[in-house]
Amino acid sequence: MSIVSDERLRQIAHRFAELEARLASGTLEGDAFVTASRDYAELEPVAQVAGQVATMRAEMADLQALDDPDPEMRALAAEEVARIRAELPGAEHRLALAMLPRDAADQRPAMLEIRAGTGGDEAALFAADLYRMYERYAAEQGWRVEMISANASDIGGFKEVVANVSGTGVFARFKFESGVHRVQRVPVTESGGRIHTSAATVAVLPEPSEVDVQIEDKDLKIDIYRASGAGGQHVNTTDSAVRITHLPSGLVVICQDERSQHKNKAKAMQVLRARLFEKMRDEAQGAEAEARKAMVGSGDRSERIRTYNFPQGRVTDHRINLTLHRLPEILEGPGLAELIDALIAEDEAKRLAAMDG
Numbered sequence: 001m002s003i004v005s006d007e008r009l010r011q012i013a014h015r016f017a018e019l020e021a022r023l024a025s026g027t028l029e030g031d032a033f034v035t036a037s038r039d040y041a042e043l044e045p046v047a048q049v050a051g052q053v054a055t056m057r058a059e060m061a062d063l064q065a066l067d068d069p070d071p072e073m074r075a076l077a078a079e080e081v082a083r084i085r086a087e088l089p090g091a092e093h094r095l096a097l098a099m100l101p102r103d104a105a106d107q108r109p110a111m112l113e114i115r116a117g118t119g120g121d122e123a124a125l126f127a128a129d130l131y132r133m134y135e136r137y138a139a140e141q142g143w144r145v146e147m148i149s150a151n152a153s154d155i156g157g158f159k160e161v162v163a164n165v166s167g168t169g170v171f172a173r174f175k176f177e178s179g180v181h182r183v184q185r186v187p188v189t190e191s192g193g194r195i196h197t198s199a200a201t202v203a204v205l206p207e208p209s210e211v212d213v214q215i216e217d218k219d220l221k222i223d224i225y226r227a228s229g230a231g232g233q234h235v236n237t238t239d240s241a242v243r244i245t246h247l248p249s250g251l252v253v254i255c256q257d258e259r260s261q262h263k264n265k266a267k268a269m270q271v272l273r274a275r276l277f278e279k280m281r282d283e284a285q286g287a288e289a290e291a292r293k294a295m296v297g298s299g300d301r302s303e304r305i306r307t308y309n310f311p312q313g314r315v316t317d318h319r320i321n322l323t324l325h326r327l328p329e330i331l332e333g334p335g336l337a338e339l340i341d342a343l344i345a346e347d348e349a350k351r352l353a354a355m356d357g
Helices: 008-026 030-064 071-099 118-140 172-179 262-286 286-298 325-330 336-356
Strands: 112-117 143-151 156-168 179-185 196-206 220-225 241-246 252-254 306-309 315-316 322-324
Touching: 008 030, 008 322, 030 071, 071 118, 071 336, 112 252, 112 262, 118 143, 118 156, 118 172, 118 179, 118 196, 118 252, 143 252, 143 262, 156 172, 172 336, 196 262, 241 262, 241 325, 252 262, 306 325, 315 325, 315 336, 322 336
Parallel strands: 179 306
Antiparallel strands: 112 156, 112 196, 143 156, 179 196, 220 241, 241 252, 306 315, 315 322
């Protein structure tokens, strides 16, 4: 791991002090104030750890230079040097992590899309299990989940479900969930007790603001029709379902869960904006975007990032070769934190190694 130079530490401290002074001056207005506030917020955690590292290095240098004739004082200084020397690598590692480039979308809310893949009714039931897992995990984090649209299966699962998850740092933690999730279990519809393998796809998109994605009315084709429910139940008696087609991109979004046409349109626009924003991000990121699309895959059982094995009570994340024998706790939500933490740590380790290389 690269060690940040003392000169770089001074530059960080100077830049942070400069931003602090500009914000305290009361002379910034409008865009200048917004920009300085954003830069300050981004630099503050780096400056804090950099200050700790600088202090520890300075203290160790002073102690090592101590030339006291008293043997007891020299012994105390040696103990303090040993303590700092043991703690300094950890502080330098935290600084290196803090200095890693961050995804600009990390602090945004996210749009969560789950679709049943291979496996028919069992895949739809598994999609519902995944939705409940994320819903419970979000509650543990203090986040809010709002279902945008859902296409229910006849036996209670989801063929597709889209939800908005709002809170601090949602996308930073949920983005690692994008991909194919595979389940191995005996379906409730299986009378012979055989284990089946099914799959569902998860896509997590950062939610943009209207400023990030501007959509013109002339680029939209909006169709209004009568919503339908599973098995003929809960069929609306008014034309409230909304289908929006974004003509330049060909993206189509349908929302029919609300009885109000206006609410369905607002939710459909929310989903469309998120998909367009992700498309813009994909195009900007080039090859990385292609890798992400390949990761999400088609929903086939062989293209998986994680396997949930019910007979053995285990969950395996294939990207980091981590297996936890705590499947019920993970599906209940709280246990998912360990998997996400491990994925974040692995991602940070790879990015640190790339910077060192």
